[in-house]
Amino acid sequence: MQLEEFLENLERAAGLEDIQSCIIGLRDHYQIDHIVYHWVSSDGEQYGCGTYPPAWVQHYVDHDYLRIDPVVIGCFQRFHPVDWKRLDWSSKAARAFQKDAIAHGVGNQGFSIPIRGPNGQFALFTASHNCDDAVWAAFTKTNQRDLILIAHYFNHKALEFEKKRTPEPAKSLSPREIDALTYLAMGYGRGQVADMLDISEHTLRAYIESARFKLGAMNTTHAVARALSEGLIVVGGAARAAAGDWPGRDQAQARIAV
Amino acid sequence: MLRYLYGTDLDLHPRLRDSMFRDRAIQFHDRLGWDVSVDANGHERDGYDDLNPLYVIWQQPDGTHGGSMRFLPTTGQTMVNDHFLHLTDGVEIRSPLIWECTRFCLNQSAESRVAAALMLGGGELMRNYSLTHFVGVFDARMVRIYRLIGASPTVLGGQGQGRDQISVGLWDYTEDNRARVLRRAGLSSDVSEAWFERSLGQPEPMRLTA
Known part of the structure; x- marks a missing residue:
């Protein structure tokens, strides 16, 4: 699948199942373990889609990992993409969380792109994988630019669903x-x-x-x-x-x- | 040294924060006479400072501000799109790969290489985050400074005359520009990368087992 094809599918997506199948296709395209889109609303509600095992997602919510997850803490209110190695995993809680995540098959490597939407909306677009540092560094270096664009296109789509509105004429060009x-x-x-x-x-x-x-x-x-x-x-x-x-x-x- | 700090991190560095906002008041209010607001503490701040921008700051040995610039993604609110559309042919510049750079400020006693060091910091952001451009708003005096640094923007348009002129310009990133700006800043590539890592990276490798 070419990225253009993925974007056409995303553009046509009419519901959560559609974007779920888009994200699976994207993961397969990149041949990595996971791609996840994670929306955190200002009141702590979480939405999302992606390829993490459902058991891990439930486990994450049950354990209220949102409060511990160094990826969420490190990306919140920021706008630069980050390799997980650059986050602060030094606390005992963070290390336990990481061990748990790896045990659930999240992978030992990750790359997350924070997205600031309108009115304080915040989302994360994440790629994760199990490999060594050099392989991961090469992957992120090659694909960072495309992933940043895709992350924002994903968020744009998610905003459409959330507000149950027709797509705004964001395509108005000067x-x-x-x-x-x-x-x-x-x-x-x-x-x-x-x-x-x-x-x-x-x-x-x-x-x-x-x-x-x-x-x-x-x-x-x-x-x-x-x-x-x-x-x-x-x-x-x-x-x-x-x-x-x-x-x-x-x-x-x-x-x-x- | 160069520091890369988000607005929310500034409070961890009160001396640096206060001297930066004071230097901005001196430059933009006192010297350039721009219509900016200065608060009771003598700090020049605007609404964009409330959007948690990323600041690139030259910190002097005594811990105070030597110069700075402010970055925001153009996917959100920006000064160029909010106020200067008439200078960009009406084009709303909006892309996660283009960040806006505003409030380029220098402490009056800063060494001349500080301006180059700041541009170098901007280059680190471009290089590390795969950005295609910065779009910036700057005053007439900066045109000469950018040229001396060897990092002249493409000017999209300007308003006003003489020293009151305000311009909108674009920068892109090239390895040649980086080499030139490194020379003007009198810094090595390694030092610049180390400063970047120190602010936006964590030197400790991630531990795979707890």
């Missing part, structure tokens, strides 16, 4: 972002697009990055495809070298050429 994606869809290179918009390529990259996130896409090509499929941009006959003809076209082009 005219400049629409122009940039339109020109890219028409086949112009970044340098040409930057020239046409009269901005630097550097600025264009930031605009595309921003549009990519708003569109829930993994990369520029995917963002363009999404913008097209959602009707946010229209290319059609305006494309360079587009096929088609109409009365006076040759003369019009000749005039432009002059």
Whole structure:
């Protein structure tokens, strides 16, 4: 499964079972032991989905591990992703918790991405595995950027369910972002697009990055495809070298050429 | 040395915290005359300081503030999106891979290399968290300072004239920039990494058995 395919499935997800199957697919894609999405509301309620054994999840809740878990404590109210090795496991309670987690098959390695949603909403997106430090460091280094994006797309979906609202028009792009994606869809290179918009390529990259996130896409090509499929941009006959003809076209082009 | 501290951690370092907010009052209120609020303690703080930002701070040997900058993810509330959309062509810059950098502040007696050290700290954040860009708000004076450091942003737009000008700019990360900023800061890569680890990492390896 490609990540783009995963995101299309996530986009279509209509309920918790759907995102559960998305997260299983994602875990299989990365060939690691677990991926978990964990939402903690301000009043301590917990929601989530993921591949942890249900017995561990129940055990976690029964033991009120939320109050001990160094991952939750270390990530709460923060926004940088963290390797579990960088958290504080020094207390006796934390060490006992860790031993318990490993015994339940969570894995000895973990990587968590904190997410700050609207109105104090907080969630964690976690990948965990059983392997040595070098293997895990290589995995997180390679996949950190994608995992950060996926974590936020997951949270966006979860917010839709929570509030039982129709997706907000978060995909509203500014005219400049629409122009940039339109020109890219028409086949112009970044340098040409930057020239046409009269901005630097550097600025264009930031605009595309921003549009990519708003569109829930993994990369520029995917963002363009999404913008097209959602009707946010229209290319059609305006494309360079587009096929088609109409009365006076040759003369019009000749005039432009002059 | 460089420290990376979230807002919630600042209270563990009262001397550093108080001198930072006082230096911000001196820079932004007294010297630049920005429309910022200064509280009874002489501290310049705004609503974004209440969002638990991540501060990169140069701490002087006596424990006080030498310079600092403030980071927030652009997925949440940011100054650029809230107040300066007219300087970004109306583009709301929003991505978990783009953080906002504001309130770049230097203590008046800080050595010139402090500004470079702060940019180096920003680079560590980019490098360690796979960020693509910082978007920043800065005053006219900073344009020259950034150029001297060798870390000039791409300016998206500006408002106001002369020394009152406020600009929005973008930085990205390259290895070349890092090498240049290290030289200007007079620091080695190892030292910078050690400071980063000390703040945002735990040197002790995780124990696999209790």
